[in-house]
Amino acid sequence: MKTIDMIIKTRHMYTLEGEGVGYKENQAVAVDRGKILAIGHRDVIKKEYTGEKTIDASDKVVMPGLIDGHMHTSLATLRGLAQDVGNWMMHGVGPFQTSATDETRIAGAKLGMAEAILNGTTTIGEDGDCTDEICKIIERFGARGNVSARIREAKNKVYQPGELYEYDENKGEKALQEALTVHKKWHNKDNGRIRILFGPQGADFVSEKLLLEVKKQAKDKKTKIHMHLSQGSRETKQMEMRYGSRTIPWLAKKDYFDENFIGIHLTDALDEEVKVVAERNASMVLCSGSIGIIDGIVPPAKRFQDYGGSVALGTDQAPGNNCHNIVNEMKLTALFNKIKYEDPEMLPCWQALRMATIEGAKAIGIDDVTGSLEVGKQADMILVDLKHPSLAPLYVSPMRNFIPNLVYSAQGSEVDTVIVDGRVLVENREPKTFNLEEIFEEAQAQADLAAEAAEDKFWEINGVNAVYMKEDKL
């Protein structure tokens, strides 16, 4: 009998191996030194191993942790300040974001990550500023981190619609140097739990020269580029004004798309552009909730898949989504695509679940270590409590109803236990690696400062939400 770190026993396991969902009954998973050592019938595992810790998950489903491919948790301090508005960037988040400080962002990152982890996210696909601080938080909270170091050359200001962004070469160069430093410090740290990608904000926010330099550096450092791509008519307009070309054809000419490119959103991409990106083996992140709120658009993820590309889900940001909850993204993704194609059979629940797990892991290049429960992979998993009205009753035959209910009925709060690299981050819904009360306090203190700093700009811009405030509609 071998003593190992942890054994989890369950009646219902979804491994997400193969082309389906990998359902197995009466299983146990043996975890040692962060990895999945064995999966088998629980009686067999019980005979072979003793766990330092044993979790009896008989009333729970054991499944892979959820993958969030694209998030700006650092904006979570600004939750709920930018929706129902036509010009999200300038009139929605604008007045608040331009007043934000590093302290706003750090408090937000803690809040957004805590929220995501409590909703079952094990991989944080952060994209943003303060990357070094972000990595420290990920390290402490114990999540898997797939962090893009933001590179932006455009000056920070509230631009008018149609105003070409001003570049600041020094700013761009500084951002690249910081990305390289962060990469050196954090990439593959903690036994590979944290990976650093390069994140030019978009082809409109970075000069051609710097974009090409970033591509070269990513190749040198054997990492990926994670970049907003054709993210809306605003970007398309900037590209057409500057280069006389739409984003995707322009980048394609510069050989920007390959298996190390992750394109975010593709909101404004034409069908032939989607084809180009997918066929060059780049991948895509779909942020259904965010793009639904910000643009009223369902991005062409289904077409991207049809052309052979892999798609991950992402929660984007709390001002304009307004949550970091991949359970919610699965639901919205399935429903939005049914509506887009007027077809209830479009994007069934199991496809949404695969996008949130193994397909998502593949899209962001971490399926070698996570996204499914398989021997040799890292032990990233969640236990979902079946004793919730949203998941009851349970059918096993003739049809299993857990995945339909997880995707279409569950809220996120059914996630009971969260494990990353074999370490328990949340158990019985209690965080073990962070203090929620402290996180709320810090976020509230920063929100109070942000509110004060943004006040004049908010009223001056007089966007839709300012009007609603005056009309007692908020």
Add this chain to the structure above:
Amino acid sequence: MKTIDMIIKTRHMYTLEGEGVGYKENQAVAVDRGKILAIGHRDVIKKEYTGEKTIDASDKVVMPGLIDGHMHTSLATLRGLAQDVGNWMMHGVGPFQTSATDETRIAGAKLGMAEAILNGTTTIGEDGDCTDEICKIIERFGARGNVSARIREAKNKVYQPGELYEYDENKGEKALQEALTVHKKWHNKDNGRIRILFGPQGADFVSEKLLLEVKKQAKDKKTKIHMHLSQGSRETKQMEMRYGSRTIPWLAKKDYFDENFIGIHLTDALDEEVKVVAERNASMVLCSGSIGIIDGIVPPAKRFQDYGGSVALGTDQAPGNNCHNIVNEMKLTALFNKIKYEDPEMLPCWQALRMATIEGAKAIGIDDVTGSLEVGKQADMILVDLKHPSLAPLYVSPMRNFIPNLVYSAQGSEVDTVIVDGRVLVENREPKTFNLEEIFEEAQAQADLAAEAAEDKFWEINGVNAVYMKEDKL
């Protein structure tokens, strides 16, 4: 100093009075004998009244209870068995529903109502069978009930696409008599907390003769008709086969639409048909999640409102939604309409909230007693806990972010306390009037029977979900 039943103090109250959301700071509400006796600054209320019970809701938002205008909670035992399928009625819920018994339905009603109440619903707009039993459960759980007694004349069987429904005159007559009995027994019972409406299942499920008789009876009894209306191409086809006319023009000719008609879904209604129904002062219930899943369609609720009609939200049923959660319906309603019109300013959060409260109450004809917090109305209210990641941080100025976060970020589980007619049904998320563990057990026992009864039919029909089962996709 007057002693009354209950005082609730809060920092943040939304009354939903007027045309907006009725935000008020540092308020207290005085409740006595089921009614709202006074609302005012908390210091003032404190001086005038002593409560037998006092709730300090400083970290919570006080707002009206949510209205669910259309639900089949009796189907909740079949949760998650009918989605991702093109022919929902015959190939989705069909094999399970035709095997269901009254015990299946009663167990389902308890589960579905418990779920709804825990997510903040105070008015249960049940439509279905076993009405007498349903009323007993509502009475015991303490919710407000707006119950439609189902009248169906078509025989219960799995019809093939294009097969005209067979009527059974005796069945129809029996259903009407039962509806009249239930009406007599329950209408306006419990101080008016329960109301009985007449619920012909649809113009395709009931003969012309019986439809007209129901209309006459509803007028006599001074109650409303609650009926599926133009609920999809399936219904339209039935009507065209039988009468050579689409549903709405056919019913309009028979003067079926007036202020006592509530039309459900209007999924397949043409714009001129929507206009007819709205302009005759009938109202509408919008079931965004259900129709999204079942049909991939966003019903024309926005147009209905444009033509001056009132619209309530509804959760429909758990096999094909898959939850009874009006918080979820607010989110889907706002998002689906943004997508339908490709406009992020369409259906802002405050409109979704009004549809779930005061507008919804108006649509189903109970705004005299509920839907907003006003002196003289019944005390139907919920307390929403702000100490959740989905609702943090809180902004009060320059912009209040609670309603955006309630609509776009909240899950439903943030609802802490539920009060109907001044009675506490849920407090600190603990049900006071029902036992969740018993409800789960009963639902599971019934589900196990339903699974067995449906098995042969499920495989015989071999719908999409049967195929997915064989392919390890569920």
